[in-house]
Amino acid sequence: MNTRKKITTSIFDILRRSLRSSWFARSQETPFSRRFRLALNPLALIALLTLSACGANNESTQSNVAKIPVDLILHNGKVLTVDQNFSIHSAIAVSAGKVIVTGDESILAQYKASKIIDLNGKILMPGFNDSHTHISGNPRRYIDLGDVSSIIEMQALVRNKARNLGPGEWITGYGWSEDELTEQRKPTRYDLDDAAPNNPVVLTRAGAHSAVGSTMALALAGINSQTPDPEGGVIERDDSGNPTGIIRERHNLLLDLVPPSSEKEIIASLEVNLNQLLTKGITSITDAQKTPAQYQRWETLYEQATLPLPRSTLQFEWHDPNSIQALKQRVGAGNDNLKIGPIKIFVDGGFTGPAAYTIEPYRNQPNYRGYLNIPENELVDQINEIHNAGWQMGIHAIGDAAIELVVDTLADTLTRAPKADHRHYLNHFSMRPPEDTMKKMAAHNIHITQQANFTYTLEGRYAENLDGFRLAHNNPIRSPMDHGVVVALSSDILPIGPMVGLYAAVTRKGMSGAVYGPEEAISIDQALRAYTSIGAFINFDEDIKGTLETGKYADMIVLSEDILSIDPERILDVDVLQTFLGGELVFEKTPANNQ
Secondary structure: OOHHHHHHHHHHHHHHHHHOOOHHHHHHOOHHHHHHHHHHHHHHHHHHHHHHHHHHHOOOOHHHOOOEEEEEEEEOOEEEOOOOOOOEEOEEEEEOOEEEEEEOOOHHHHEEEEEEEEOOOOEEEEOEEEEEEOOOOOOOOEEEOOOOOOHHHHHHHHHHHHHHHOOOOOEEEEEEOHHHOOOOOOOOHHHHHHHOOOOOEEEEEOOOOEEEEOHHHHHHOOOOOOOOOOOOOEEEEOOOOOEEEEEEOOOHHHHOOOOOOOHHHHHHHHHHHHHHHHHHOEEEEEEEEEOHHHHHHHHHHHHHOOOOOOEEEEEEEOOOHHHHHHHHHHHOOEOOOEEEEEEEEEOEOOOOOOOOOOOOOEOOEOOOOOOEOOOHHHHHHHHHHHHHOOOOEEEEEOOHHHHHHHHHHHHHHHHHOOOOOOOOEEEEOOOOOOHHHHHHHHHOOOEEEEOOHHHHHOHHHHHHHOOHHHHHOOOOOHHHHHOOOOEEEOOOOOOOOHHHHHHHHHHOEOOOOOEOOHHHOOOHHHHHHHHOHHHHHHOOOOOOOOOOOOOOEOOEEEEOOOOOOOOHHHHHHOOEEEEEEOOEEEEEOOHHHOO
């Protein structure tokens, strides 16, 4: 072997050992060492390729050049890197869970892989980063109501669950929406009583800002016609003043009475629910409402899971700062698979209540503007306390008055105690605030993770409670972007499938087909970036995921259609055919699950 070949072989061995370093070592590295490693590997690769090319010049034919071994090559497709230039290639090489290189079909001549996949012209892109969602394990008493289309169907599910559990057992569920029910009304306690007269029942509405309880559940909570509205919530009543069963924002009055399930039961269900996200192309999530104790549950799951799981970041509310700080001391930031995220502050309600805090009164409710979840002075104190403690914040703010208040407070806080890269952001941003507010956000680098899908699924709630400019500009995207505000897209599980969010961001259409504020629409390129790379950026993870660039995790998906060129009306029909996590195939759509 000549000298140049020996040098090439040595560099290649170093590169391979670097790329195949253990997951544990990678998860323990510091931000600086991570950046150094990510910078080093491409440089070593470039050096290797250069030396290999030089060696090739001394051989009699190109065919004698040794190909560089990698684990996986995907080619003959449309590889969206979603890098700064939104570069599109046809092939990608992966090794040790990371992207080695993207480029044209010449990659097949330069690399050899133990597995080669022909994309047959399909799009390959980074997996979705859902930067605001809620995933939990479900007990045996739970009913999934996400697909129910009528109160009659809901009653049938409750009736069947009561039969399985027996009398006296609590029944819970989640996911109904009056906008999707044939009856076009909210269910009442009487509907639940007909289905399960001997069981306390509480079913949470999609969005989790209200719930309906049965008569037995209300009685156990001590709620009757004489019960005043709880602080921060509303008990809906009929014309006679009797509770209908609907409780807005404070439905914990019922849920707190539900007996806890076993930890084993919850963890087993959580594993299945997280794994199902991969079928939708979601490879990373930020769960927006957990506690330090629940973080330990997720730790247990990630240590013993038998199913592949997406990478997860958990947000905590600031209810128990000592427990949060103790967890931080124990696990640091966590690792690339499970980490501690920003602190969540819950400022106002939502429009499913409705309880969003607005500048002007609600449509047809001249004396109602929603409300704050905490007094303004306490909110200001909490924002300053969390910022002073060095934590990033993700702040729930839906109404324009809530948004304006939060931005004003954050701007004052950052002026008093500047921090160069704080990445504080607002969850939701469902109403367009005054221009000065958006200018202030851009000036102080206050970001947004928003749910464009709300324009589609909550159309009925917006139409009922907003009008004019406020209705047309629900869930604004283009206007904050035009002001220089960074906007990520996420789901908040309404629904969790990213295609609805992409569709609504591009078309601005509701479920009825009506278009709301077309000037707020963005391009499909911008929408994909907001659902991938910006989602990673929000969590300080832009160095390790969110794009298909060299050195980053090969978390990627294959789509059934060319989402860049199809009629936007067809976005809802695009399927995820394959999902890769760290270069490993973790989901593949087959005829059996093609329904």
